[in-house]
Amino acid sequence: MIRDGAWGARFGLSAWLVPVLFFGVGPLGVLWVRGLEFLVTRSDTAWSGEWGALSNTIVISTGASLLALGLGAPLALLLFRTDLPFRRVFGVLFTLPSAIPAFIWGMGWLSLASPRAGYLNRLWGTGPFDIYGVGGIAFVEGLSGLPFVLLAGAAALRRIDPALEEAARVCGASPFRALTTATLPLMLPSVLSGAVMVFLLTASSFGVPYLLGVSASPPTRVLTTRIYELVLMGGAEGLPRAMALATLLLGLTPIALGVMRWLGRGGRVRLGAGKGLSPRPMALGKARGPWVIAVSLVCAACIVLPLGALVLTSLQRSFGAPLSWESLTFTRWGSVLGSERARGALANSVVLATGAGVLVCGFGLSAAMLRRSSRGMVEALSVGPFSVPGTVLALALLVAFSRDWRFIAFERIAWVLALAHTPWLLLIAYAVKYLALGERNSSEGLAQLDLSLVEAARLSGAGPLRAFRDAALPVLRPALISAFVLAFLTCASEMTMSVLLVPAGSQVLGTLLFELQSYDDPAAAAVLACALVVLVLVGRGVLALGPRSSVEG
Amino acid sequence: MATIVLDGVVKAYGKNPVVRGLSLEVHEGELLSLLGPSGCGKTTTLRMLAGLEHPDQGTIDIGGTRVAGPGVRVPPERRGLGMVFQSYAVWPNRSVEANVAYPLALRRLARSEISERVRTALRWVRLEAFAERMPHELSGGQLQRVALARALVSNPRVLLLDEPLSNLDAALREELRAELAALRERLGTTLVFVTHDQAEALALSDRIAVMNGGVLEQVDAPERLYHAPASAFVARFVGGANVLPGVVRDGVFHCAQSEATFALPNEVARSEGPATLVLRPEDLELGTEGTPLPLAARLFLGNSVEYRFAVGTSLLRVVAPPMEGVRTGQVLRIRARRARVFAAP
Numbered sequence: 001m002i003r004d005g006a007w008g009a010r011f012g013l014s015a016w017l018v019p020v021l022f023f024g025v026g027p028l029g030v031l032w033v034r035g036l037e038f039l040v041t042r043s044d045t046a047w048s049g050e051w052g053a054l055s056n057t058i059v060i061s062t063g064a065s066l067l068a069l070g071l072g073a074p075l076a077l078l079l080f081r082t083d084l085p086f087r088r089v090f091g092v093l094f095t096l097p098s099a100i101p102a103f104i105w106g107m108g109w110l111s112l113a114s115p116r117a118g119y120l121n122r123l124w125g126t127g128p129f130d131i132y133g134v135g136g137i138a139f140v141e142g143l144s145g146l147p148f149v150l151l152a153g154a155a156a157l158r159r160i161d162p163a164l165e166e167a168a169r170v171c172g173a174s175p176f177r178a179l180t181t182a183t184l185p186l187m188l189p190s191v192l193s194g195a196v197m198v199f200l201l202t203a204s205s206f207g208v209p210y211l212l213g214v215s216a217s218p219p220t221r222v223l224t225t226r227i228y229e230l231v232l233m234g235g236a237e238g239l240p241r242a243m244a245l246a247t248l249l250l251g252l253t254p255i256a257l258g259v260m261r262w263l264g265r266g267g268r269v270r271l272g273a274g275k276g277l278s279p280r281p282m283a284l285g286k287a288r289g290p291w292v293i294a295v296s297l298v299c300a301a302c303i304v305l306p307l308g309a310l311v312l313t314s315l316q317r318s319f320g321a322p323l324s325w326e327s328l329t330f331t332r333w334g335s336v337l338g339s340e341r342a343r344g345a346l347a348n349s350v351v352l353a354t355g356a357g358v359l360v361c362g363f364g365l366s367a368a369m370l371r372r373s374s375r376g377m378v379e380a381l382s383v384g385p386f387s388v389p390g391t392v393l394a395l396a397l398l399v400a401f402s403r404d405w406r407f408i409a410f411e412r413i414a415w416v417l418a419l420a421h422t423p424w425l426l427l428i429a430y431a432v433k434y435l436a437l438g439e440r441n442s443s444e445g446l447a448q449l450d451l452s453l454v455e456a457a458r459l460s461g462a463g464p465l466r467a468f469r470d471a472a473l474p475v476l477r478p479a480l481i482s483a484f485v486l487a488f489l490t491c492a493s494e495m496t497m498s499v500l501l502v503p504a505g506s507q508v509l510g511t512l513l514f515e516l517q518s519y520d521d522p523a524a525a526a527v528l529a530c531a532l533v534v535l536v537l538v539g540r541g542v543l544a545l546g547p548r549s550s551v552e553g
Numbered sequence: 554m555a556t557i558v559l560d561g562v563v564k565a566y567g568k569n570p571v572v573r574g575l576s577l578e579v580h581e582g583e584l585l586s587l588l589g590p591s592g593c594g595k596t597t598t599l600r601m602l603a604g605l606e607h608p609d610q611g612t613i614d615i616g617g618t619r620v621a622g623p624g625v626r627v628p629p630e631r632r633g634l635g636m637v638f639q640s641y642a643v644w645p646n647r648s649v650e651a652n653v654a655y656p657l658a659l660r661r662l663a664r665s666e667i668s669e670r671v672r673t674a675l676r677w678v679r680l681e682a683f684a685e686r687m688p689h690e691l692s693g694g695q696l697q698r699v700a701l702a703r704a705l706v707s708n709p710r711v712l713l714l715d716e717p718l719s720n721l722d723a724a725l726r727e728e729l730r731a732e733l734a735a736l737r738e739r740l741g742t743t744l745v746f747v748t749h750d751q752a753e754a755l756a757l758s759d760r761i762a763v764m765n766g767g768v769l770e771q772v773d774a775p776e777r778l779y780h781a782p783a784s785a786f787v788a789r790f791v792g793g794a795n796v797l798p799g800v801v802r803d804g805v806f807h808c809a810q811s812e813a814t815f816a817l818p819n820e821v822a823r824s825e826g827p828a829t830l831v832l833r834p835e836d837l838e839l840g841t842e843g844t845p846l847p848l849a850a851r852l853f854l855g856n857s858v859e860y861r862f863a864v865g866t867s868l869l870r871v872v873a874p875p876m877e878g879v880r881t882g883q884v885l886r887i888r889a890r891r892a893r894v895f896a897a898p
Binding site: 464 | 630703
C-alpha cells in the first residue's frame with residue numbers, strides 16, 4: 001500500500017518489457033547466437049564465395065557515405081549559413097531523398113541510366129552511363145542518404161555560436177578562412193556522424209542493391225541481397241548460412257553506433273550552449289548568382305531528374321519503347337492502380353501500417369514515460385532496433401517464429417502462438433523496427449509537458465488516468481500524430497522486411513513494387529512508385545502544416 | 554482546532570534528505586507561509602500536503618483526517634484541496650471558463666450550477682470578461698488569476714500556493730499580492746503559501762514558518778519573527794541582518810579576524826565567550842562614536858544609502874541617510890543602537 005507507486009512503475013515496466021524482449025531482443029539474440037555458431041564451426045567449408053558480399057557491402061557503404069558527406073557538408077553550409085536565395089525551398093527539396101524510399105530513387109536512376117534503354121543514354125546515343133554495379137548502387141544510396149548529412153550539419157550550425165566566426169574575423173581572418181578555421185572544425189563531428197549513419201543505412205539497404213546489383217550481369221551481391229537469396233532459394237544449407245551472414249551484418253551496427261557516439265561526444269564538448277544565438281547569414285556577395293545556379297543544377301540532377309524519369313516511364317506503355325508525345329498515356333495509371341493486385345496490396349498495407357502506427361505510438365509513449373524510472377535500458381531497447389538492418393530483423397523473426405510457441409499456465413490453460421506465414425509477423429517487424437519513431441517523438445513531447453498540468457488536474461479531483469487523458473494527452477497529441485504519420489508512411493512503403501516476411505500469396509505495397517519492377521513490368525512499377533511518392537509527399541505536407549498549428553489555434 | 558497537522562515528517566529523494574523531521578500545525582482560517590531559501594524543503598512540504606509526494610516517515614492530518622502516514626495514502630484528488638502552481642499550470646487546450654469549470658465537471662454538478670459558480674470565481678479574480686479566451690491570449694498575471702479561480706471554485710478547505718507570484722514582474726506582483734489579501738479576507742479559507750521572498754511573506758502572512766536545510770528554524774507571527782528572531786539564520790533571511798562571528802569579552806563583541814569591536818547595549822543577553830553577532834543594517838549608526846572602519850563601497854538606494862564595510866571575511870552593511878562628502882576609503886565610526894547575540898554555531 002505504501003509503495004504502490006513503485007509497484008505501479010514496476011508493473012508498467014514489465015508490461016512494456018515482456019513484449020519488447022519477446023518479439024524484438026529475443027529473436028535477435030537467437031539469430032546472433034546461431035549465426036555465430038555457424039561461423040565458428042564451419043568457417044572453412046564452401047564459405048569463400050560469401051566474402052565478396054561482405055566486401056561489396058563495405059565498399060558500397062563507404063562510397064555512399066563519402067558521396068553524401070562530400071555533397072552534404074558544403075550544401076549544409078550554403079543552405080544554413082549563407083544568404084543564398086531560395087535556401088528555404090532548397091532545404092525542403094534536399095530532404096526529399098530520405099522521405100521517399102531509396103528503391104524508388106533506384107528505379108528513377110535505372111530509367112535514366114540503364115545501359116541501353118536509359119533516357120540519358122538514348123539522348124547521348126553512345127550510351128556513356130551504366131547505373132548497374134557497385135558504383136551505381138553507391139551513387140543512388142549516397143544521394144538518398146544526403147539529408148542525413150545535411151540535417152546533421154544544419155543542427156550543428158544552429159548550435160555553433162556565430163560569435164566564434166566573428167572573433168576569427170576580428171582577429172584578421174578572411175571570411176573563407178574564418179569559416180574553415182572556426183566553424184568547419186566544430187561542424188565536422190556532426191556531419192561525420194551523419195555520414196556514418198548513411199554507411200549503416202546503405203549496409204542495411206536491400207531494394208537498391210537488388211535492383212542495380214542482382215539483376216546485372218555479372219551480378220553484384222551484397223550481404224542483404226545474398227541473405228534474401230539464401231533464405232528463398234538456398235535449400236537446406238541456405239538458412240543457417242543466411243544467419244551467419246546476418247550475424248556479420250549485425251556486427252556492423254554496434255561499430256557504426258559506437259563511432260557515432262564517439263563523434264557525438266567530441267561534438268558536444270565543443271559546441272556552444274545554443275541559447276539566444278541569432279546566426280547572421282554570411283553574405284555571398286557577387287558569388288550569389290553562380291552559387292544559386294550551381295545548387296539548382298545539383299538539385300535538378302539529384303532530385304528532379306530521377307523523379308521526372310519515373311513519371312515519364314509511368315506514362316509509357318512499356319519501358320524501353322521509342323519516345324514520342326503520342327505514345328504517352330495515362331491509361332496505365334488506371335489499369336495498374338485499379339488492378340486486383342494493387343487494391344489487395346493497398347488494403348493490406350493500410351491495415352498493417354495503421355496497426356504498426358498505433359503500436360509504435362503506444363509503446364513509444366510508454367517507453368518515453370518509463371525512461372525516467374529506468375534510464376538507459378528502455379531507451380536503448382526502443383531505439384536500438386531501428387539501427388538493426390531490416391533484413392536481419394526479418395530473418396530473426398522468421399527463425400524465431402518458424403515453429404509454434406506453446407504456453408502453459410497453471411497446468412491447465414494452454415495457448416499456441418502460431419505466427420509463421422501470417423501477416424502478424426509483418427506487423428511485429430514494423431512495430432519493433434520503427435518503435436524509435438514513437439519513442440523519439442513522445443520524448444520530445446514529454447519534454448515540453450509541464451508536469452504541474454497533470455498535478456493540477458489531480459488536485460481538481462481527477463484520478464491518475466483521467467488526469468493523464470485530460471491534461472497530458474492534449475499536449476502530447478501533436479507529437480503522437482507526427483509519430484503515427486511517420487510510422488504509417490514508412491511502413492506503408494516498407495520493402496526490405498516485407499519481401500522476407502510477407503505470407504505466400506498475399507502482397508503489400510512494398511512487395512508489389514518489388515515484384516513488378518524485378519520480374520513483371522517496370523512501367524507498371526513506375527506507376528505504383530509515382531503513387532507512393534504522392535502518398536509520401538501528401539503525408540509529409542500534412543505533417544509540416546497540420547499538428548503544430550492546431551496547438552496554437 | 555488545527556486544520557493541518559504535520560508530525561515528524563521526513564522525505565528524501567534517493568539518499569538526499571529534503572525534509573528532516575518536520576512538525577507543524579496550521580490553524581483553521583490562517584495564512585501560513587513556508588519561507589526559506591531554495592532547496593530548504595518548503596515546496597516538498599507543500600507537495601506532501603497536496604498528496605503529490607508521499608512522506609517516508611511521519612503523518613499528515615487534514616481537518617482531523619489522516620491523509621498520509623504508515624499504511625495511509627490518500628491520493629491528491631480525494632483530499633479536497635486547491636492548489637496554485639508556480640508555472641500556473643493552466644491547461645493550454647481549454648478556455649478560461651473550461652479551465653475553471655474542470656474541478657466542478659469532475660464532481661458531476663448540474664450544468665447551471667457549474668456556470669454559476671464559474672462566473673462567481675471569475676468575478677473574484679476580476680476575469681469575468683475573459684471567460685471565452687484561450688490561455689495563450691492571456692498575460693502572465695491573468696493566467697495566474699485563472700489558476701487561482703480554478704483552485705477556489707470548488708470551495709476547498711485548504712488552498713495551497715506554490716510561489717504563485719514569483720514568475721510575475723514587480724508591479725504585477727504587488728497588485729496580485731493585494732488582491733490575494735483581499736480575497737482571503739472574504740473567503741476565510743486556510744492558506745499555505747510557499748515563498749522565498751521575505752517581503753511577500755511578511756506582508757501577507759498570519760504566521761511564517763522559516764525553513765532551512767529541511768528543518769524548521771522558527772514559526773511565528775511576522776512582527777515577532779522580525780523583532781525576535783530565534784536564530785542568526787532567521788535574522789539574516791527575514792531581516793537581511795549582518796551576521797558576524799567573534800567573541801564576547803566584558804560586554805564588548807570582538808569581531809573575528811578584525812580589529813572591529815561593538816559595545817553591546819545593556820539589554821542584550823551577554824554570556825561571555827565565542828558568539829555570533831546579529832546587526833540589522835538600519836540599527837547601525839555612522840557618526841563620531843564606535844569602531845572605526847574604512848568605507849568599502851557606497852550604494853545609493855534612493856531614500857537612503859547603503860554603506861559597506863569589510864569586517865574580517867564578512868560584509869557589514871549599514872543603511873543610513875545620505876551624508877555629504879563621504880568617499881570610499883574614508884574611515885567612518887560605527888555604533889550599534891540595537892544588537893542580538895547568539896551562541897556560536
